Amino acid sequence: MSKSLAAVSALAVALGLAVMPAQAARTDISVGMVLEPPNLDPTGGAAAAIDEVVYANIFQGLTRFNSDGEVVPDLARSWDISEDGLTYTFHLQDGVTFHDGSAFDAEDVKFSLDRARGENSTNAQKALFAEIAEVEIVDPQTVKVTLSEPNGSFLFNMAWGDAVIVAPETADNNATNPVGTGPFKFGDWVKGDHVDLTKYADYWGEPAKLDKVTFKFISDPTAAFASVMAGDVDAFPNFPAPENLQQFEADPRFSVIVGSTEGETILAMNNKKPPLDNIKVRQAIGHAIDRQSIIDGAMFGYGTPIGTHFAPHNPAYVDLTEQSAYDPALAQELLKEAGVSELTLSLKLPPPSYARRGGEIIAAQLKEAGINTEITNLEWAQWLQEVFKDKNFDLTVISHTEPLDIGIYARDDYYFQYADPEFKKIMEELNDTTDPDKRTELLQAAQKKIADDAVNVYLFQLAKTGVANAKIEGLWENSPTQANDMTQIYWED
Known part of the structure; x- marks a missing residue:
């Protein structure tokens, strides 16, 4: 022991104080997620929650x-x-x-x-x-x-x-026992509760700073708030209760992280199912919706109105919100032109709060325009089966969080069943084009085409509203893809 350290220790003993070693920074973290993934294989499932667990971490x-x-x-x-x-x-x-x-x-x-x-x-x-x-x-x-x-x-x-x-x-076993090359390896999955990842000791690149990551699944906004306040969850990158963010901002124990996502939130419509195969009916539904009321009522002001399936932060974005502006009288007129007087549509909602809360507001707005809805709340696995796979729906609310994913409108069998030859030609030309200016022109043409055809009702770009322990560093501010990248996360000493 050095003379100076011995002197400090002697003084501490003389004063009746204990000499405590410096506390090491934590190397584990508990991360909240709204949805539990149906499986853990990103090559065999469409759910965003799969990538939220495994992208960059395992695979x-x-x-x-x-x-x-x-x-x-x-x-x-x-x-x-x-x-x-x-x-x-x-x-x-x-x-x-x-x-x-x-x-x-x-x-x-x-x-x-x-x-x-x-x-x-x-x-x-x-x-x-x-x-x-x-x-x-x-x-x-x-x-x-x-x-x-x-x-x-x-x-x-x-x-x-x-x-x-x-x-x-x-x-073949990655759905339940994923084996990748990333800095974390799969540890355990307790269905309905959490997935554990542990640090992979033989990782080829820069090692992770964390030894263990636990993803906890909490869909209820009230429970999510309680879990963060109690410290049961250290970070909730996509917090489901935006009404509580001001309370977290006022508490020095927490940091609130607000950014953008690739999540185009839409009221999707089944384009092949009568009467939604009539463009006038789809246009009527669009004009019956007040986007800002949904953003304010369901998201407490967090979100950016959109008029097409494209992120406003992308340089190629075109603002087409006025094309389907809120106009209940016009909505009623369009229904008359379509020969529709009595209309009741199914509205099937997945678990996220933006969908459940937004769906209630949408149902009320549609009723004012003379359109009745029958709301069914689905669990995530049910939504994937009934809506995404079986296409057994009229309307649904969902956020598409994949990056630059306007190309999904070129897929004939995609769940909203657009299947337009002209749009597909635009996307084929885009794939053949490398010139940046020409690509921008084509992307803007694609945005205009699906807005003109009123394929879906484009509501808002989902904001990334996260909350975390103030000592956690390295969390993403924005979400350029659907991921909770834990590879650079660490705790301050």
Whole structure:
């Protein structure tokens, strides 16, 4: 013991004080989530909650989104693109292993991409891989991907959670026992309560600062508030009770983090189901909705009105809100023109508070315009089955949180069943275009097309309203993708 430390200790003893060692910073965290994922395989499910647990934490892709939304290298350390834009040669990271100890190499990349684009693929975003013509192994650390036609969004597509790399030995079990290459490995899943992740000791990159992450599932806003106040949950990145944020802001124990998301919140309509196959009826529903009232009433002012399926923070955004402005009288007139006098529609709502609270307000507004609704509150698994898969609905409220996902309107079998040839041509041209100005022009044409066709009612861009213990650092302010990235999180001493 040094002389100075001995002197301090002697003084402390003389004063009757205990000499306490400095307290180490915590290395565990409990993170709140509104929805429990139906499974933990991002290549085999559409639920955003899957990526919220596993993206960047357990699974990784060739590329990834960072906190600013930029596409950056991940399992691919670099790549070369041929002059014709058809061939991407990916150079893979060295020394990567899966959580079961097996080595990652080009075979895994080929398996994952071929599996995602294959005839029997269950990937919810199979369209991301549509232009891939061939995947070739050059050597264990190099993969060549050849496209059938140029796609200016290919590296962007490879950053989605649906494009993560999985191993052929473990892929079939990833729904319940996910095995990836990320800085955390799967620990435990207590259904209806939580999922545990633990630090992967042999991670190839920068190690995580946390040893353990627990994702706790709390759908009720009141329970979410109580859990954060009591310290049972350390952070709630997408807090479901925005009415409580002012209370947290006034409490120095907490930090409130408000940012933007990629979540276009819509009143989705079944375009093939009469009378919603009539554009005048869809337009009437749009004019019956007061967006700002929903933002104020359901989100306590957090949210930005939108008039098409596109994020306002994107440079290519076009403000089309006036095209479907609140006008109950016009809504009634359009219904008359459509020959509709008595109309009752099902309104099936998933669990998030924006949907349940917003749905009640929407039902009241539609009633004022002469449209009755029958509300059914569904659990998440029910919504995925009845609405998303079976298309057994008239109306629903949902936030689409995937990045730059206007391309979903080009899918014939997508749940709102738009299937418009002209829109598909716009998206095909966009995929063939690399010039930034031309891409912006096409993206704006796509926005205008779905607004003109009143495919859905575009409500608001979901704000990211989070709350956390004030000592936690590294949480994302914005959500460029549906993720709770824990890789850079740490506690202040």
